[in-house]
Amino acid sequence: MSASSEELIAINSLLIEREAELARVYATESRINQLLGADYPFEAPGVTLPSSIKRKKPTKAKKVKAKAAVIKPRRLDTGEAAYRITWTERGQSTQQNAADLKHLNALLKEPLPSMKLLKVQTIDIAGAPVETLYDATF
Incomplete structure (x- = not known):
């Protein structure tokens, strides 16, 4: 995946904005827990975030190498030259x-x-x- 300099700057800006929003959610949930004096059972977000989707990595078919036959020849017997x-x-x-x-x-x-x-x-x-x-x- 190749991106231009402008696209990389835009992506980094959005990632910083995402981090700030997640920090706000964490701070808000922490304040709610402090007010209650216990952990509040927060529900998972109603939307599926792209970062929470687990994708299978495409696996390449492994080439099976044919095992070379192991040959351990014996010494020559009588009558063999x-x-x-x-x-x-x-x-x-x-x-x-x-x-x-x-x-x-x-x-x-x-x-x-x-x-x-x-x-x-x-x-x-x-x-x-x-x-x-x-x-x-x-």
Whole structure:
């Protein structure tokens, strides 16, 4: 909401006038209570003041982030020579073999922003898959 300088001056003048009127009402009600020696049951004003209207703030729909699958690969068993990692990046599917668990964990821990992991498999010495540890292709 943007207002010009003249509008801001007019708004401030009206707010000062409102404050003065509310102070007058308070002083009048206080004097009535003093005369009676007790609190008088004042009724609420017959009009609804704009400042007393409670409005709901528009809430923005929260985007639900898809939780990345937590993959904790195991060490290679007997007959397994390496890990084969398959992912897509910018629409292109890529595979990489890693013989060391540290390299695999580093890749899984800090993937590239555009990288989507598809599959993690163990492979034997000939490159044939032995076991699938993670598969997001279905």
